[in-house]
Amino acid sequence: MTENFQDHQIRDAIKINYKYTMGGQSKFFIEVMKNKKLFGTKCTKCGKTWMPPRINCSDCYEPADWVELNQTGIIQVSTIVWYTTSAFIKAIPYGIGFIKLDGAETALFQGIFSENLVPSKIKKGKRVKAVFNKEREGKMTDFFFVPEDEYENWISKPEYEGGV
Amino acid sequence: MSRKVAIIGVGITPFRARYLDKTYFELAYDATKLALEDANNNGAEITHHNLESTVYVINSYIGMNNKPGTRIASGGATGGYTVRMAYSEVASGLSDLCLCLGVEKCNDCYDEQTGVTTPEVLNAIAYSADMTYEYPMGMMAASSYVSMVNAHYEEFGNPTEEQMAHVSVKNHGNAMLNPKAQSPMKITVEDVINSRIICYPFKMLDCCLYSEASAALILASEEKVRELKIEKPIWITGVGAANTDCFIGNREDMGRLYSNIHAAKAAYKMAELDYNKIKSQIDLAELHDAFSGQEVISYEELGFVPFGEGGSWIEKTFEKSGEGPWLDGELPCCPSGGLIGCGHAVGATGIMSTGEAAFQLRGEAGKHQVSIEKGRAISHSIGGPGAAYAAIIVMANEEGLK
Numbered sequence: 001m002t003e004n005f006q007d008h009q010i011r012d013a014i015k016i017n018y019k020y021t022m023g024g025q026s027k028f029f030i031e032v033m034k035n036k037k038l039f040g041t042k043c044t045k046c047g048k049t050w051m052p053p054r055i056n057c058s059d060c061y062e063p064a065d066w067v068e069l070n071q072t073g074i075i076q077v078s079t080i081v082w083y084t085t086s087a088f089i090k091a092i093p094y095g096i097g098f099i100k101l102d103g104a105e106t107a108l109f110q111g112i113f114s115e116n117l118v119p120s121k122i123k124k125g126k127r128v129k130a131v132f133n134k135e136r137e138g139k140m141t142d143f144f145f146v147p148e149d150e151y152e153n154w155i156s157k158p159e160y161e162g163g164v
Numbered sequence: 165m166s167r168k169v170a171i172i173g174v175g176i177t178p179f180r181a182r183y184l185d186k187t188y189f190e191l192a193y194d195a196t197k198l199a200l201e202d203a204n205n206n207g208a209e210i211t212h213h214n215l216e217s218t219v220y221v222i223n224s225y226i227g228m229n230n231k232p233g234t235r236i237a238s239g240g241a242t243g244g245y246t247v248r249m250a251y252s253e254v255a256s257g258l259s260d261l262c263l264c265l266g267v268e269k270c271n272d273c274y275d276e277q278t279g280v281t282t283p284e285v286l287n288a289i290a291y292s293a294d295m296t297y298e299y300p301m302g303m304m305a306a307s308s309y310v311s312m313v314n315a316h317y318e319e320f321g322n323p324t325e326e327q328m329a330h331v332s333v334k335n336h337g338n339a340m341l342n343p344k345a346q347s348p349m350k351i352t353v354e355d356v357i358n359s360r361i362i363c364y365p366f367k368m369l370d371c372c373l374y375s376e377a378s379a380a381l382i383l384a385s386e387e388k389v390r391e392l393k394i395e396k397p398i399w400i401t402g403v404g405a406a407n408t409d410c411f412i413g414n415r416e417d418m419g420r421l422y423s424n425i426h427a428a429k430a431a432y433k434m435a436e437l438d439y440n441k442i443k444s445q446i447d448l449a450e451l452h453d454a455f456s457g458q459e460v461i462s463y464e465e466l467g468f469v470p471f472g473e474g475g476s477w478i479e480k481t482f483e484k485s486g487e488g489p490w491l492d493g494e495l496p497c498c499p500s501g502g503l504i505g506c507g508h509a510v511g512a513t514g515i516m517s518t519g520e521a522a523f524q525l526r527g528e529a530g531k532h533q534v535s536i537e538k539g540r541a542i543s544h545s546i547g548g549p550g551a552a553y554a555a556i557i558v559m560a561n562e563e564g565l566k
Contacts (some may be wrong), residue, residue, distance in 0.1 A: 007184035011274070022296065052297045052411070077315040077418055079307055080364040085287035086275040088302040096301055098311065098413040107413030109298050119364050124318050140300045 024055035033138035036163040042067045051104040071130040071163045073101035078122045111144040166255035170397035173203025173382035174519035179346040179375040179507040188269040189225035195378035196226045203382050208392040219250040220265040240547020243514015244555025248403045260388045264381040266512035293549045306363040308550045313457035316419030320472035323460035327475030329356035331456035332369045339505025341531035346507030370456040375507030379515035398522040402558030404431030410549040423554035424465035435558035439467040447536045450517035450543045453502040496534045514545030525561040539564025
């Protein structure tokens with residue numbers, strides 16, 4: 001159609017601010033923020049323990065009760081990320097994985113930190129323990145997991161502390 | 165009883181990293197025009213005025229005002245789901261000629277801090293993950309797929325890094341024969357293994373690239389196929405879809421996508437094919453190889469080989485004519501080059517792969533044409549948070565209906 005096509009690009013950005021409710025799951029975030037506790041839920045009918053918590057059991061359509069879980073668990077699967085989204089690219093490399101807390105039946109997706117971040121250190125079957133930021137705001141980023149044998153080192157750092 | 169539905173026209177634009185000379189709407193127009201031209205080469209005499217509905221809600225720029233249009237949003241499975249819904253429009257009698265359209269212009273995203281597009285594209289797509297529990301931890305497409313692949317490896321010792329690399333060699337190689345592909349490359353297993361690490365154990369060459377492109381299909385009822393005197397209708401004989409839990413941590417077996425298994429079984433059953441014999445009942449499969457390891461697992465989940473044998477099926481058949489998923493193999497997988505070879509135009513990919521399979525069944529795929537003996541093919545789409553959504557389309561030419 002046109003000869004000597006010349007493109008024209010415009011710089012732009014979309015930003016939307018939110019203040020969204022955690023609804024029935026609010027207790028989970030409040031307990032993390034105020035008490036450094038990890039709460040899951042247990043179905044009143046089938047007894048399945050959900051983590052992340054659901055106040056309703058999706059399997060049997062009955063309510064689920066809050067239940068405090070251990071802060072230790074086992075890595076089900078993990079990876080180390082070396083290239084990622086614009087929001088996280090400054091954090092690479094970082095370890096992430098699915099952790100089944102002792103007593104839970106579903107696995108939680110969380111950051112796995114290690115002083116020696118190599119695949120063998122955070123592989124399936126390794127035991128991990130939760131470490132909390134001293135400054136918490138009631139978000140998932142308030143805590144992370146570390147290999148159990150590194151736990152004491154991590155909670156001795158000034159910005160972190162152990163759970164209850 | 166639902167009506168028979170055929171693909172009568174296919175339009176696929178080249179897959180490119182960037183179209184600086186096209187907007188989203190201009191790309192949609194190009195694929196629509198190509199699909200109309202293809203339908204007319206296939207015996208029809210139609211224009212956009214004859215199209216009765218769209219599944220994809222672009223209307224104005226493609227001259228489809230005042231007609232129904234429905235938008236589908238199923239992440240990477242959008243293409244397959246769009247074909248499924250367009251099929252439903254025609255099968256149900258809502259429409260006799262339906263335009264099934266997908267467009268992607270993702271590389272309009274731009275990351276100012278690194279001065280490239282990809283991290284911002286990844287971020288925009290990561291917003292489709294759970295925003296409360298998963299996005300804040302750095303979840304993205306590669307890390308969700310790699311979790312399934314790593315869990316599969318833990319359970320079956322398969323796929324290994326070398327086996328995954330074979331998929332990359334195959335699909336980049338197939339793309340050498342496809343002029344519309346973004347990433348044609350003749351590479352070796354060592355090249356893949358030595359490429360930079362993205363997300364352990366995925367290397368750069370294990371991953372597809374994001375593309376800009378558009379793809380369109382024109383679907384017609386049997387009555388319309390006869391009326392328009394279509395020479396080579398490609399009948400949609402099976403559509404199957406399923407969504408598994410978006411939280412990978414809730415899944416009983418993290419190393420399996422049950423959505424793939426359920427979608428495949430539903431699609432094959434509708435097409436009167438057998439999940440346990442499917443490898444010998446179809447001529448080719450256009451799979452959703454967003455990451456090489458997922459293609460290996462799909463061989464198992466879609467019933468081509470038993471669980472645990474996907475990796476050896478590709479590795480042991482390397483350079484053995486008539487065997488494995490290679491272009492000249494027993495069941496060529498991704499002859500077009502797939503997502504790894506063509507690129508991944510997320511909203512258009514599943515429509516491209518369905519259209520590619522239709523071209524193959526018409527014997528008009530070009531240099532990457534495979535041998536068509538049974539007259540049947542499948543296309544496969546997966547996507548969404550945790551790659552939870554799956555859609556599978558089974559197609560047949562006139563011979564394949566027998």
